[in-house]
Amino acid sequence: MTTFIIEKIIVKIGNLKQYLNYLSQLSKEIESEEKYENDFRLIGNTERYLQLSAQCVIDICQLIAVEESIKMVGENREIVSALKGKRIITEKTASNLTKMVGMRNVLVHEYGEIDNKMVYETLKNNMNDFEDFIEEIKKYFNK
Numbered sequence: 085m086t087t088f089i090i091e092k093i094i095v096k097i098g099n100l101k102q103y104l105n106y107l108s109q110l111s112k113e114i115e116s117e118e119k120y121e122n123d124f125r126l127i128g129n130t131e132r133y134l135q136l137s138a139q140c141v142i143d144i145c146q147l148i149a150v151e152e153s154i155k156m157v158g159e160n161r162e163i164v165s166a167l168k169g170k171r172i173i174t175e176k177t178a179s180n181l182t183k184m185v186g187m188r189n190v191l192v193h194e195y196g197e198i199d200n201k202m203v204y205e206t207l208k209n210n211m212n213d214f215e216d217f218i219e220e221i222k223k224y225f226n227k
Contacts, residue, residue, distance in 0.1 A: 090148055097140075103140065148167060148172060172220070181214075188194070
């Protein structure tokens with residue numbers, strides 16, 4: 085792997101960890117779904133940092149795809165599957181992150197009304213998916 089790609093991935097992982105730290109702080113501040121749904125600041129911050137976290141995953145996957153000569157595909161969700169196909173990330177992680185990327189697409193492109201309950205549940209229950217991804221990328225580097 086080229087030094088340039090490694091450095092870019094390290095920066096993206098650092099960004100992702102920072103966003104996950106912000107999300108962790110938000111999660112601690114949000115005591116209930118009701119509090120979340122009644123505070124536009126919490127909603128906006130949560131959505132934004134989930135969006136940025138998912139974008140980091142996409143960027144890291146694309147960088148690895150370039151290095152591994154994986155044919156670039158049309159949708160961001162497919163790039164996650166491509167890494168699963170190369171056994172860089174596990175099936176479980178790919179499945180979970182594909183959902184995150186889908187949610188990111190909704191947040192960015194506003195395909196419809198954003199489901200606050202889904203965003204809240206993601207914040208409270210799925211942050212480990214990003215941590216799993218980071219660990220699997222580290223294992224990939226160590227090969």
